[in-house]
Amino acid sequence: MSTDNRHGDEAAGLGVEDGIRTLLLLMPRxxxxxxRIKIPPELESFSLAPRHLSLFAFLLFDGPMTVNALAARLEVAPATVSLMVGELSRQGILRREADESDRRRTIVSISDEHRPAIDGWLARGAGAWRRALEPLTPAQRRMFVDTLEAYEQGLDGT
Structure with missing residues (x-):
């Protein structure tokens, strides 16, 4: 393996094996x-899981949307999202409203009451990503995101 170039000049770069070693140690941390990011006290009684964070993130960043649109973004079946939305709407975390342009469709959004707590819960992670990504060029950000997606796909064996 090559030497650790973490503190060297940019031209030195990082060898593949050193990168793998570094990331294998970094990812679990x-x-x-x-x-360890704590669920806000006002949400603790709802038995929320990591899968809910992704759903909340899409609704916060992209705004209200249909169950089918959420399912496509979460890459799960609409029935799975429908069950999650049903559970969370019964608890008052999410709102379901008929789509004015097509009354057969339901639009899902975060309830006004719980939006600040959910936003605060996601803010720490979003702030950390913002600090990490802002110094990069758009092309570097694209490469970083593509690399993480390739890693995720590699873990799935796809």
Whole structure:
């Protein structure tokens, strides 16, 4: 393996094996820290899980949307999202309203009452990503995101 160039000049770069070693050590620490982000007290009684964070993030960043649109973004079956939305709407975390342009469709959104707590819960992670991504060029950000997606796909064996 090559030497650790973490503190060297940019031209030195990082060898593949050193990158793998560094990331294999870094990823568990990142996941551990992310898991330690506390659920806001006002949401603790709702038995929320990591799968809910993704659903909340889409609704916060992209706004209200249909169950089918959420399912496509979450890459799960609409029935799965429908069950999650049903559970969360019964608890008052999400709102379901008929789509004015097509009354057969339901639009899902975060309830006004719980939006600040959910926004605060996601803000720490969003702030960390913002600090990490802002110094990069758009092309570097694209490469970083593509690399993480390739890693995720590699874990799935796809």
């Amino acid at each position: 990142m996941v551990g820290r992310a898991k």
